[in-house]
Amino acid sequence: xxxxxxxxPSLVRGLGTTFELAIAAMxxxxxxxxxxxxxxxMAPRALDLPLLGIVEFFRGxxxxxxxxxxxxxxxxxxLRTSNNAAAIAALAVYAGALASEIVRGAIVSIxxxxxxxxxxxxxxxxxxxxxxxxxxxxxxxLPPFVALFALIVExxxxxxxxxxxxxxxxxxxxxxxxxxxxxxxxxxVLVAYFVVNYxxxxxxxxxxxxxx
Amino acid sequence: MTLEIAFFGVIGALVVGTIGAAxxxxxxxxxxxxxxxxxxxxxxxxxxVQIYFLAFALPKxxxxxxxxxxxxxxxxxxxxxxxxxxxxxxxLRAGLQAVxxxxxxxxxxxxxxxxxxxxYVLVPQAVRISLPALGNNVISLFKNTTLVSSIGVLDLFxxxxxxxxxxxxxxxxxxxxxVVYLICVTLLGTLFRALEKxxxxx
Numbered sequence: 001x002x003x004x005x006x007x008x009p010s011l012v013r014g015l016g017t018t019f020e021l022a023i024a025a026m027x028x029x030x031x032x033x034x035x036x037x038x039x040x041x042m043a044p045r046a047l048d049l050p051l052l053g054i055v056e057f058f059r060g061x062x063x064x065x066x067x068x069x070x071x072x073x074x075x076x077x078x079l080r081t082s083n084n085a086a087a088i089a090a091l092a093v094y095a096g097a098l099a100s101e102i103v104r105g106a107i108v109s110i111x112x113x114x115x116x117x118x119x120x121x122x123x124x125x126x127x128x129x130x131x132x133x134x135x136x137x138x139x140x141x142l143p144p145f146v147a148l149f150a151l152i153v154e155x156x157x158x159x160x161x162x163x164x165x166x167x168x169x170x171x172x173x174x175x176x177x178x179x180x181x182x183x184x185x186x187x188x189v190l191v192a193y194f195v196v197n198y199x200x201x202x203x204x205x206x207x208x209x210x211x212x
Numbered sequence: 213m214t215l216e217i218a219f220f221g222v223i224g225a226l227v228v229g230t231i232g233a234a235x236x237x238x239x240x241x242x243x244x245x246x247x248x249x250x251x252x253x254x255x256x257x258x259x260x261v262q263i264y265f266l267a268f269a270l271p272k273x274x275x276x277x278x279x280x281x282x283x284x285x286x287x288x289x290x291x292x293x294x295x296x297x298x299x300x301x302x303x304l305r306a307g308l309q310a311v312x313x314x315x316x317x318x319x320x321x322x323x324x325x326x327x328x329x330x331x332y333v334l335v336p337q338a339v340r341i342s343l344p345a346l347g348n349n350v351i352s353l354f355k356n357t358t359l360v361s362s363i364g365v366l367d368l369f370x371x372x373x374x375x376x377x378x379x380x381x382x383x384x385x386x387x388x389x390x391v392v393y394l395i396c397v398t399l400l401g402t403l404f405r406a407l408e409k410x411x412x413x414x
C-alpha cells in the first residue's frame with residue numbers, strides 16, 4: 001500500500017506527459033491533415049497518386065516501427081532526435097495520414113452544386129474552397145477529428161517503449177522498483193486511460209448524431 | 213510468430229465480437245449492460261496497457277494470481293483479442309441493427325428460434341454490411357501485433373530488434389521491417405476489397 005501511494009505523484013506527472021504528447025501530435029496532425037487532404041481533393045489524378053502513396057505508407061506501417069525508426073534509426077543517418085520529439089513526430093505523421101483522409105472525405109462529400117454556384121458567382125478556386133466548401137466540410141470533420149484525438153491518446157502509450165516518461169512508462173518504473181504494486185498500478189493506469197478516453201469517444205458519437 | 217499471433221488474434225476477436233454483438237441486441241438487460249461495459253472499457257484503453265496488465269499485473273492477484281501466470285505470447289494475443297474484439301462488437305452491432313427489422317420478423321414468423329434467426333438470417337446479412345469495417349480492424353490488429361515484442365515475444369519486429377542489438381544497423385532494418393508490414397497490409401486490403409465485391413448484394 002505504501003509504495004502504491006508513493007507512486008501516485010509520478011503517475012500524475014506521467015499523465016501530464018501523455019497529454020502533452022497527445023496535444024502536440026494532434027495539433028501537427030490536424031495541420032498536416034488539412035494540407036494533404038485539401039491538396040488531394042484538388043489535385044489532378046497524376047498528382048494525386050504520389051500523395052495517395054504517402055498517405056497509404058504512413059497509414060499502413062505499424063506506429064511502433066515508425067517510432068523506433070525515428071528514435072533509433074535516424075541518429076544513424078546523422079539526425080539526433082530526443083525521445084519526446086521522436087514520439088510526437090511518429091504520432092503526428094501517423095495521425096496526420098488519417099486526418100488527411102478525414103479532410104479529403106469531408107471536402108469531397110460537399111455537393112458539387114455548391115462549388116458550381118460559387119464559381120458562377122465569380123469566386124476563384126481558393127476562394128471557393130475557403131469561403132464555401134471548407135466551412136461546410138468542417139461540420140463533417142468534427143466528429144471523426146474528436147475520435148482521432150482519442151486514438152492518439154491511446155496510441156501515445158507506445159512512447160513508453162522509447163523511454164518517454166508518459167503514464168505507462170511511469171507505471172513501468174514504479175513496478176520495476178517494487179513488483180508487488182503491479183496489480184494496483186496497472187489497474188490505475190487502465191482506469192486513467194478509460195476516464196480520459198471514454199468521454200472523448202462519447203462526445204464524438206454525440207457530435208456525429210447531432211451534425212449529420 | 214507474427215502470422216501466428218495475427219491468425220489467433222483475428223479468430224479470437226471475431227468470436228468475441230460475435231458473442232458481444234449478440235449480447236448487445238439481446239432482450240435481456242443484464243446481458244446488454246455487461247456487453248456494453250466490456251466494449252466501452254476495452255475499446256477506450258490502449259491495447260499496450262492491456263497487454264501489460266495481463267502479463268504483469270494479473271499474476272499478482274491475491275489467491276488465484278499465481279495460477280494466472282500466462283506465457284508472454286498468450287498474454288499478448290489475449291490483449292489484442294480483447295481490444296480488437298471490443299471494436300468488433302461495435303462493428304457487428306451496427307451491422308446487425310442495419311438489417312431491416314422485417315427480416316427478423318419474417319424469420320420469427322417462420323418459427324425460427326432466436327438463435328436460428330441470428331445464425332441463418334441476421335448474421336449472414338450483418339457480416340456483409342460490416343465487412344469493410346471488419347477488414348480495417350483485421351489490418352489494425354495485424355499492425356498492433358508489433359506491440360507483443362515489448363513483452364519479449366520474438367515476432368517479426370522483435371527479431372529485427374534482436375538483430376539490431378547484435379550488429380547495430382538499425383535504420384536499414386527498421387525500414388525493411390516497415391516495408392514487410394506495408395506489403396502485408398496492402399495484400400490484406402486488396403483481399404478484403406475482393407471479398408467485399410464477391411459478397412456484395414445483387
